Amino acid sequence: MEAWIAEAKALLAELVAVPSVSAEGRALREGAEKVAEVLEGLGLRAELHEGYGPPVVFAEGGEGERTLLFYNHYDVQPPDPLELWETDPFVLAEREGAWYGRGAHDDKGELVARVVALRRFQEKHGFLPRVRFVVEGEEEVGSPHLEAYVADKRDLLKAEAILWEAGGVDAKGRPYLYAGLKGIVALELRVRTAAFDLHSSYGTVVENPIYRLSRALASLRDEEGRVLIPGFYAKVRPLTPLEMEVLAEIPDESEALREAFGVRDFLGGARNLDFNQRLYAEPCVNFNGFHAGYGGPGSKTVLPAEARAKLDFRLVPDQDPEEVPELLRRHLEAQGFHDVEVVVLEKGERPARSDLAHPFVALARRALEEAFGERPVLYPNMAGSGPMHPFLHHLKAPAVGLGVGYPGSRVHSPNEHIRIRDFERGVRALLRLLELFFLGR
Structure with missing residues (x-):
C-alpha cells in the first residue's frame, strides 16, 4: 500500500471514530472540531461558525487568483440496526479491498479524498492552491440552517466554482459527475x-x-x-437543447435496474431516453x-x-x-x-442545476476521463436531493459533484464502505481537476 493511501486510511479512521449522528444530536461539536483539526493540518485557517444549528466548519487558505469552494458535511446517519454490522460502525475496518464504517463514504471518505488530493497537489507543485471549505453538520436531516448561513456568508464564501460533496462510479465502473440535485x-x-x-x-x-x-x-x-x-x-423549467443532449448520452440502465429492483415494469413503460428524462428531469x-x-x-x-x-x-x-x-x-x-x-414535516430544499455549458463542467469531465481512461457519464442533476441551491443562487457559481463511491457502498445502511481502488482513482481525478483549474494544464 502506497504511503499516501495509508495516511488517508488513518485520517478516515479518526473521522469515522466520531459518532456525529445529526438525527440524534450526537457528537456534532466533536465532529466539527475534528474536521477543523484535519483542515488545519492541511495548512488552512479553520474556524467554527456558530448560530446555524451545529457548528459549521469554515476553512480557507492557499494562494492564487482563482478560488475553489468545497462543500461537505460531517454528520452521518444513525448506524441502526446495529446487529447487521459485521464490525463496529464507528471503528474503521478494512477487508476485501474496502474500508468499512459509518461515514466511510457519506461523507467523511469524500472529505478525506479532497484533503489528500490537495496534499498531493501541494507536494507535486510546491504550493497550496486557494481553496475554501464549508463542512456542515445537518445534511442528513435536511440542512435546515444552511440557506441562511450561505446567504449571510456569501461574501466570505465567494468562489469561481464549487466542488460538491460526493460522486464515484456507476454499476459498470464508469466514472460519473453531476451538476445539480x-x-x-x-x-x-x-x-x-x-x-x-x-x-x-x-x-x-x-x-x-x-x-x-x-x-x-x-x-x-x-x-x-x-x-x-x-x-x-x-x-x-424547460430543458435546454444541451440538457436534452446530455440526457440522451446517459447509458440506458433501465432493464438492468428493472431486474435488480425486481419490478415488472417501470411507470409508463419508461425506457432509454424516456427513462432518463423521467428519473433525472421530472x-x-x-x-x-x-x-x-x-x-x-x-x-x-x-x-x-x-x-x-x-x-x-x-x-x-x-x-x-x-x-x-x-x-x-x-x-x-x-x-x-x-x-x-x-x-x-421539513422545510424542504429547492432544486438546483448548474449551467452545463460552464467551463468548469468541461474541466471536471476532462479530469475524470484522464484519470479513468474513459469518457465519464454526465448527469444534469441526480435523482436525489441536497442543499445545493443556496450556493448556486447566492454565490452565482457552478457546482459539480464527483467522488469516490460506487452503487454498492451501502450509503445509509449497515456495512457502509468504499472500495480502495475507487478511492485511489477518485483522488487521482480530484488532483487532475485541481491542476486543470488552478494551473490550466
Whole structure:
C-alpha cells in the first residue's frame, strides 16, 4: 500500500471514530472540531461558525487568483440496526479491498479524498492552491440552517466554482459527475373521522379514515405517475437543447435496474431516453408510508379513528418547495377532501442545476476521463436531493459533484464502505481537476 493511501486510511479512521449522528444530536461539536483539526493540518485557517444549528466548519487558505469552494458535511446517519454490522460502525475496518464504517463514504471518505488530493497537489507543485471549505453538520436531516448561513456568508464564501460533496462510479465502473440535485418537500396527510376507534359494525354509518385517505392519495397522480395537482408543473423549467443532449448520452440502465429492483415494469413503460428524462428531469410525488388501524396477527374488527400517510415531492428547477403544500391543500379542497390535514414535516430544499455549458463542467469531465481512461457519464442533476441551491443562487457559481463511491457502498445502511481502488482513482481525478483549474494544464 502506497504511503499516501495509508495516511488517508488513518485520517478516515479518526473521522469515522466520531459518532456525529445529526438525527440524534450526537457528537456534532466533536465532529466539527475534528474536521477543523484535519483542515488545519492541511495548512488552512479553520474556524467554527456558530448560530446555524451545529457548528459549521469554515476553512480557507492557499494562494492564487482563482478560488475553489468545497462543500461537505460531517454528520452521518444513525448506524441502526446495529446487529447487521459485521464490525463496529464507528471503528474503521478494512477487508476485501474496502474500508468499512459509518461515514466511510457519506461523507467523511469524500472529505478525506479532497484533503489528500490537495496534499498531493501541494507536494507535486510546491504550493497550496486557494481553496475554501464549508463542512456542515445537518445534511442528513435536511440542512435546515444552511440557506441562511450561505446567504449571510456569501461574501466570505465567494468562489469561481464549487466542488460538491460526493460522486464515484456507476454499476459498470464508469466514472460519473453531476451538476445539480432535485429539490424535496416532505409532508404528512392526516384524517380523523371519530374521537376513538370504533367497533367495525359502525362501518355502515361512520366514515372510515382509511377509505378517505386512500381516495385522497389516489387523486394526486395518474397510473403513469404524472402528478394531477393543478399548477404543479407550472414553474418547471424547460430543458435546454444541451440538457436534452446530455440526457440522451446517459447509458440506458433501465432493464438492468428493472431486474435488480425486481419490478415488472417501470411507470409508463419508461425506457432509454424516456427513462432518463423521467428519473433525472421530472418531478414526482412518492408515498412513503401509510399508517392506520390494526396490523397485527389475526383479525381485529375495528373501525380506526385516524389514518396518516407520509409522502414526499421530488422537485426540479424552478419549482418551489414552499408553494407545493399550498397547491396540495387547494387540490384536496377542490376534490372535496376538506377533512384531510396537510402537515409539512421539513422545510424542504429547492432544486438546483448548474449551467452545463460552464467551463468548469468541461474541466471536471476532462479530469475524470484522464484519470479513468474513459469518457465519464454526465448527469444534469441526480435523482436525489441536497442543499445545493443556496450556493448556486447566492454565490452565482457552478457546482459539480464527483467522488469516490460506487452503487454498492451501502450509503445509509449497515456495512457502509468504499472500495480502495475507487478511492485511489477518485483522488487521482480530484488532483487532475485541481491542476486543470488552478494551473490550466
